[in-house]
Amino acid sequence: MSGSAIVIGGGIGGLAAALGLRRIGWGATVLERTAELGEIGAGMSQSPNALRALEELGVAEQARAAGVPFHGVFNLRAPSGDYITRALPGGASPLLGFHRADLHRVLMDAVPAQWVRTGAEVTAIRQSGGEVTVSCGDEELRADLVVAADGVRSTVRRLLWPEAPGPRFWGNTIWRGIAKAEGIEGSMTLGRGQYFLVMPVGRGRVYWALGAHAGRPAVRYDDELAEVRRRARDWHDPIPRLLDATAPEAVLHHDITDLGPLDSYARGRVVLLGDAAHAMHPDMAQGAAQSLEDAVVLAAALAEAGDIPAALSRYDEQRRPRTQTIVKQARTKGRGSTSSNAVSYYLRTLTLRMVPSSRWPGLAARALAPVWDWTPPRLPR
Ligand SMILES: Cc1cc2nc3c(=O)[nH]c(=O)nc-3n(C[C@H](O)[C@H](O)[C@H](O)COP(=O)(O)OP(=O)(O)OC[C@H]3O[C@@H](n4cnc5c(N)ncnc54)[C@H](O)[C@@H]3O)c2cc1C
Incomplete structure (x- = not known):
């Protein structure tokens, strides 16, 4: 047919x-x-x-x-x-x-x-x-x-x-960004109530995502990158390095449905x-x-x-x-x-x-x- x-x-x-x-x-x-x-x-x-x-x-x-x-x-x-x-x-x-x-x-x-x-x-x-x-x-x-x-x-x-x-929203929200960085290995860091994903995607780019529990949807921040930094403060290298290498205006924040x-x-x-x-x-x-x-x-x-x-x-x-x-x-x-x-x-x-x-x-x-x-x-x- x-x-x-x-x-x-x-x-x-x-x-x-x-x-x-x-x-x-x-x-x-x-x-x-x-x-x-x-x-x-x-x-x-x-x-x-x-x-x-x-x-x-x-x-x-x-x-x-x-x-x-x-x-x-x-x-x-x-x-x-x-x-x-x-x-x-x-x-x-x-x-x-x-x-x-x-x-x-x-x-x-x-x-x-x-x-x-x-x-x-x-x-x-x-x-x-x-x-x-x-x-x-x-x-x-x-x-x-x-x-x-x-x-x-x-x-x-x-x-x-x-x-x-x-x-339908079930209590999850996520921030995502692309950092310019080389020589980074992929990883998933498990925290309480949140995780941080690191994924090299080629040509000197590394995708990262912070997934977290959220009590309610549609909560937004004036500076989303600063909020990610606050949530992952003291987390291991390369997380702070990747956040530093991310353009703040390119950070995406979505509730998961x-x-x-x-x-x-x-x-x-x-x-x-x-x-x-x-x-x-x-x-x-x-x-x-x-x-x-x-x-x-x-x-x-x-x-x-x-x-x-x-x-x-x-x-x-x-x-x-x-x-x-x-x-x-x-x-x-x-x-x-x-x-x-x-x-x-x-x-x-x-x-x-x-x-x-x-x-x-x-x-x-x-x-x-x-x-x-x-x-x-x-x-x-
Ligand atoms: C944080 C996050 C991480 C993810 N990670 C992965 C992953 O690792 N692996 C994986 O497989 N999936 C992943 N996904 C899921 C994946 O992104 C989606 O399932 C996929 O992109 C859906 O593709 P789609 O074409 O069905 O819909 P969409 O990508 O939403 O495309 C729909 C398109 O339709 C257009 N459109 C809408 N309404 C109209 C209209 N009325 N007329 C004309 N055009 C219209 C929109 O503009 C859009 O371009 C992830 C999703 C999220 C949110």
């Missing part, structure tokens, strides 16, 4: 969806509301399942070239700098760290430029017969299928799933993908990874099924249970990692210290196997 699609949103999910459609011989128009296509200045890691999805989308090689092996999950530290567990010298890592803009660019470069329209905000959507119409400025655009990859505050989700609650389960990711010929379907806590580093998986599964379903409703029902069957499970796991992990309870912090670090460093990579891979071991459906070459 072939056809034409409108993809709403030009983030990682939307571009991956467009790429998947391209792989199966469909045409697509990507509508992105911002004036310029680009990703915010922060970092992210990608796991083996995401790399397999990128492989199927035909851009794994470019993604590997843009990423940097990330050992942070094997270098757990206490605020004093003491290693709770340490990556083995020369050890491989299943994870790659990226500047988000670099991963976004890999996808963007693979999508035909004429498919993408910026400054194009979708405000309404309606379906009749075998067609979907979206309103975008003064224009109405029609397609056989609409893929809504418009993020956690999805307009399409609000319009077509009006009964579904919006983003996720989206509750839906009874279907499809309504008629409109399908949700990425954060619009299943926004999740970042603590399993799976939000974008799952959007890449979505894109491959959607393309495979469209290539194989006899018609669009059958394809969307196959996509929904395969994606909803998996992503909704990960949303729940990520929330539990996120709340645990910023728990300020002294006893749970003590027990957590004590348990981690009991694991010999040499056993960490194997244990992590085993614990995360249900997520990391995902095998993509094959897209036609």
